[in-house]
Amino acid sequence: MRLTRLFLLTTGLLLSLVTALLLRSVWADWRHVDAAELGLAAMQRAYLDMKVAEKASAERGPAIPVLNDTEPPDPAKRARLEDFRRNSDAAFDQALAALAGSTDPASVSARAQLDQARAELARARVEVDRVAALPHAERSAPGQRITRAPIDQMFAVIDTVQSAVTTQSAAAEAVYPELAMPLVGARYAAELREYAGRLGSQFTTPLATQQPLGHEDEREIAVLTGRIEQLHKLISLQARVSRAGAALQAAIATMDARYFGTDLPFVRELTERGLSGQPYGMDSAAFVGRYVPPMKTIVELRDTLFAAARDAATARVAQARRDMAINAALGLTVLCIELAVFLLIRHRVLLPLLRGTQAMNTIMDGRGLPSDHLPPATRGDEIGDMQRAVAALRDATLRRRTLEAEREQLIAQLRVASDTDFLTGLPNRRAFAEQAARLLAQGRRHGWPLALLVFDLDHFKRINDLHGHPAGDAVLRAVAEQARGQVRQGELLARHGGEEFIILAVDCAPDAAGQLAERLRRTLADATIMLPGEASLRVTASFGLACTEARALADLEDLYRDADRALYRAKAEGRDRVCRSETLFKVLS
Numbered sequence: 133m134r135l136t137r138l139f140l141l142t143t144g145l146l147l148s149l150v151t152a153l154l155l156r157s158v159w160a161d162w163r164h165v166d167a168a169e170l171g172l173a174a175m176q177r178a179y180l181d182m183k184v185a186e187k188a189s190a191e192r193g194p195a196i197p198v199l200n201d202t203e204p205p206d207p208a209k210r211a212r213l214e215d216f217r218r219n220s221d222a223a224f225d226q227a228l229a230a231l232a233g234s235t236d237p238a239s240v241s242a243r244a245q246l247d248q249a250r251a252e253l254a255r256a257r258v259e260v261d262r263v264a265a266l267p268h269a270e271r272s273a274p275g276q277r278i279t280r281a282p283i284d285q286m287f288a289v290i291d292t293v294q295s296a297v298t299t300q301s302a303a304a305e306a307v308y309p310e311l312a313m314p315l316v317g318a319r320y321a322a323e324l325r326e327y328a329g330r331l332g333s334q335f336t337t338p339l340a341t342q343q344p345l346g347h348e349d350e351r352e353i354a355v356l357t358g359r360i361e362q363l364h365k366l367i368s369l370q371a372r373v374s375r376a377g378a379a380l381q382a383a384i385a386t387m388d389a390r391y392f393g394t395d396l397p398f399v400r401e402l403t404e405r406g407l408s409g410q411p412y413g414m415d416s417a418a419f420v421g422r423y424v425p426p427m428k429t430i431v432e433l434r435d436t437l438f439a440a441a442r443d444a445a446t447a448r449v450a451q452a453r454r455d456m457a458i459n460a461a462l463g464l465t466v467l468c469i470e471l472a473v474f475l476l477i478r479h480r481v482l483l484p485l486l487r488g489t490q491a492m493n494t495i496m497d498g499r500g501l502p503s504d505h506l507p508p509a510t511r512g513d514e515i516g517d518m519q520r521a522v523a524a525l526r527d528a529t530l531r532r533r534t535l536e537a538e539r540e541q542l543i544a545q546l547r548v549a550s551d552t553d554f555l556t557g558l559p560n561r562r563a564f565a566e567q568a569a570r571l572l573a574q575g576r577r578h579g580w581p582l583a584l585l586v587f588d589l590d591h592f593k594r595i596n597d598l599h600g601h602p603a604g605d606a607v608l609r610a611v612a613e614q615a616r617g618q619v620r621q622g623e624l625l626a627r628h629g630g631e632e633f634i635i636l637a638v639d640c641a642p643d644a645a646g647q648l649a650e651r652l653r654r655t656l657a658d659a660t661i662m663l664p665g666e667a668s669l670r671v672t673a674s675f676g677l678a679c680t681e682a683r684a685l686a687d688l689e690d691l692y693r694d695a696d697r698a699l700y701r702a703k704a705e706g707r708d709r710v711c712r713s714e715t716l717f718k719v720l721s
């Protein structure tokens with residue numbers, strides 16, 4: 133597997149793993165936060181339900197005077213009852229509103245219990261109003277407990293609301309088992325407040341009517357005080373076991389002093405009077421004015437316990453949120469570091485390695501020199517070493533190629549030099565032989581006619597003798613120049629040796645060849661050649677021409693021999709003329 137692919141795969145795997153771990157951790161934290169928030173919400177709903185119980189319980193207070201009212205009824209008593217009823221309704225509204233939209237089993241169950249309690253309260257109110265509307269004589273007949281029935285119905289309402297409190301409180305305790313003590317304690321306190329209220333209700337009617345207490349009343353008072361003492365002990369025990377804080381201890385001490393230290397002894401004394409038939413020494417309103425205020429200490433204890441639980445749960449929610457934020461931040465940091473390492477390795481190692489490899493491949497393939505792709509090798513690490521090695525390889529290759537190019541150039545120059553006559557610059561005899569062989573092959577392929585023209589300066593020896601060898605050289609250069617001006621494409625001019633020149637013309641018919649020879653002869657004869665110094669002279673040349681079909685020739689030797697013979701004849705016949713090879717012209721014609 134390629135290194136880049138392996139790296140991508142490994143990094144992708146690592147990133148996926150870290151992301152999965154991060155998501156899992158955040159999800160777990162979120163569940164924790166969610167559970168903590170649900171627990172706190174259940175706790176707060178339990179408190180709202182306690183308030184419902186408190187308000188519905190308080191509604192009994194003004195209901196009893198209305199039930200026992202003389203004729204005509206006192207509108208102030210009625211107005212007070214309506215006020216308390218509105219308070220109860222408001223508490224119900226608030227508790228039910230807090231449950232709106234909640235679909236957890238505890239909330240569904242609590243909503244059903246509250247709805248039931250509200251319906252029970254509505255029925256109890258109808259009963260209160262019905263009984264209150266009866267004639268006073270009928271309601272106040274001795275031994276009649278007609279006014280107790282609506283109050284008993286109201287007791288039942290509180291029992292139903294307490295079930296909703298227990299349901300919500302249990303849901304909160306399931307999330308916060310460590311807060312069971314304050315939550316259960318708050319429930320006990322709410323219950324205690326209810327039983328204290330019921331105990332007070334036992335006296336309102338006898339005091340309103342100034343009737344003694346019966347056996348039924350005695351039994352109920354005994355049950356209620358027993359339950360009140362039991363709840364008192366449970367609360368004290370819980371506070372001791374859980375080593376309650378200063379605020380809670382203070383609330384318990386206040387309740388002990390005011391309710392258990394003052395109210396209960398007062399109730400016991402009143403009970404004894406009521407049972408023994410002694411006058412109570414006070415009316416119903418005076419009793420309420422003395423008995424009810426200390427009951428507030430029970431409500432305060434309930435609120436202190438609830439506040440302790442709510443504060444601890446709020447702190448837990450905040451802690452869970454902090455934990456989630458810290459875990460998410462840590463996870464994200466790890467993810468970012470991993471990404472950064474990935475990019476760093478890719479940028480600092482993998483890509484330079486890749487470029488280095490590509491550069492080396494380019495150098496080795498001979499495709500070119502990767503100077504543009506090579507970053508400056510400024511790094512001091514291993515990648516820098518590699519980049520310097522690649523740069524050195526590139527430089528060495530560059531030097532080698534420059535040397536190779538110079539050598540090629542030199543070889544080309546040598547080749548040109550070896551093929552060129554140094555004096556005239558024309559192809560020499562060897563180069564002529566090579567190029568002529570190629571032209572002959574070409575002529576054969578196309579079936580062209582060929583012409584070979586050989587010409588030799590006349591009496592050249594005299595020029596050397598008269599004007600010196602350098603003058604002879606100048607004449608040779610001038611003749612070469614003149615001849616070069618007369619040849620065209622497809623006509624190969626060369627110095628054949630000494631003062632002899634040769635022209636091979638392909639695709640050249642005998643007539644055209646004759647014209648070329650004649651034209652060249654005249655050109656040379658007409659030209660004035662300047663010699664070194666002020667001197668000048670004229671030269672003539674003799675021409676031997678041989679023509680044939682390219683396909684009729686094995687090589688150029690025969691044709692050359694014929695042309696040379698023709699040249700010999702031209703010399704013999706007086707020079708400065710063109711002689712043609714007889715035999716080959718015959719063949720052609």
Ligand SMILES: Nc1nc2c(ncn2[C@@H]2O[C@H](COP(=O)(O)OP(=O)(O)OP(=O)(O)O)[C@@H](O)[C@H]2O)c(=O)[nH]1
Binds near residue numbers: 592596605630
């Ligand atoms: N200056 C100079 N002379 C050369 C060169 N090559 C050959 N020669 C001379 O050319 C002369 C040729 O003389 P010959 O062969 O007798 O012919 P010619 O004097 O031209 O007489 P014909 O050919 O019969 O007209 C010799 O004197 C050679 O030395 C050269 O490169 N430079």
